Amino acid sequence: MDLKEIQNLIKFVANSGVAEVKLEMDDVKITIRTTLEGNVTETTYVQQMPAQNTLQQAVAPQQIAPVVAAPEVVVVETNNYVTIKSPIIGTFYRKPSPDKPMFTEVGSVISKGDVLCVIEAMKLFNEIESEISGKIIKILVDDMSPVEFDQPLFLVDPS
Structure with missing residues (x-):
């Protein structure tokens, strides 16, 4: 997914009225959050997923x-x-x-x-x-x- 496609996705989500969209593809994970009030604030996270097996990660207890x-x-x-x-x-x-x-x-x-x-x-x-x-x-x-x-x-x- 290139930068132009990400920008188009952000615009689409902002205009659709959806509060949050998460998209995961092979090695890319995208989260787009918007607010539904009068002014629209966009937060976009693009994260590269590691090529290793992600199941080996362990979460430490609180x-x-x-x-x-x-x-x-x-x-x-x-x-x-x-x-x-x-x-x-x-x-x-x-x-x-x-x-x-x-x-x-x-x-x-x-x-x-x-x-x-x-x-x-x-x-x-x-x-x-x-x-x-x-x-x-x-x-x-x-x-x-x-x-x-x-x-x-x-x-x-x-x-």
Whole structure:
């Protein structure tokens, strides 16, 4: 499949109203995602498949990784609140597993070193610890949502 055919496929999918299309051929794998709102955003992934036997790849079991670098702490001048930001890209979880209680809630008092959440990145669960003490004012991300590097996660009142 050449570049012209891929471009035509992207245009066709964008105009068709379909949210996602996956296409796998011999050694090429293509995923095209669009949004159905007024503005169309296209994400296209073209991946060359290895020539080796792909069945030999094994998936490692999920495991808890050591604590990642400390989240960046930024002071918001207007409200005297501190914003705790994500130190990595991944999926944000408010509890260690589905059957366990949440790490923290709005109104909870936290101390330096308390685990606030877990961010899953590449099948590793990274505990995010607080670098400050205070009270959780607002949780800015929904549970099981993707987060970006430096994305605000929590608002904390350090007083």
